Amino acid sequence: MADAKKTRTREQLVQRVIRQFHVVEACWERIGTRRAELQKLQDLLARHADEPHLGELALHMDSDISLQQLCTFMVPVEREVHHYALRDEDFLMPVDSEEPVGETMPVQVILDNLRGAFNVGGVFRTAECFGCEQVICSGYTATPEHPKVARSALGTEQGRWMAQASIHEVLDGLKADGISIVALETGDYPGLFEVDLSFPCAWLLGNERFGIGADVLEKVDQIVYIPMVGKKNSMNVVSAFAIAACETRRQWDARQASNGECNVNG
Secondary structure (H helix, E strand, O other): OHHHHHHHHHHHHHHHHHHHHHHHHHOOOOHHHHHHHHHHHHHHHHHOOOOOOHHHHHHHOOOOOOHHHHHHHHHHHHHHHHHHOOOHHHHOOOOOOOOOOOOOEEEEEEEEOOOOHHHHHHHHHHHHHOOEEEEEEEOOOOOOOOHHHHHHHOOHHHOOEEEEOOHHHHHHHHHHOOOEEEEEOOOOOOEHHHOOOOOOEEEEEOEOOOEOOHHHHOOOOEEEEOOOOOOOOOOOHHHHHHHHHHHHHHHHHHHHHHHHHHHHHO
């Protein structure tokens, strides 16, 4: 009984912190309002500095914190709140073939500082659907040990994956192996359907809100964007990767078919 009450108290506290964080996030561009709401969040955390995650977050809170820093520090708290609520992935229904219907292609997927564990699982699932070889989790990206990743990945997280904290080490290692790095971003870059991909390659996906850091983009071989015509110039990272993975698969299969015809004619 006491444990259940303690859990409910913790749940209510975490949800209060998350709600206040969302208020701060929503008013970030209004400096005066931001400062007032950020102070409320600081006060709330300070009153519960002995709580796991919240105490560590309180240490990082000050008026000069950037939104990107705040979002980064909030990741463990956001992930905890999902233990107390109905999850999107609870509605996912797996419909599987007994065996893969095609061969894998020499393509890897790098996830750098993805904030949402549900998105990570979605990328794992999409990567398996299109036959990618491996998923690499970098920075604070959740790994398959996280229950939310496992639930949304629907078993595809049991394939090849690795975790490495430093994105620069990840890129350096892949490039040393002769793997071309292709970043998926928004901006004035070549369109996805206009570029010829080199194989083997690795897709680089960045943070859902802040994208890929400029210092990281300097190391990639190509940067592409998905052409869009609506008012919004970005989409969910899993949706974006699905489009990129489909085009990658199309180019790989076309390349293989062309090589086969050359071999037959030769």
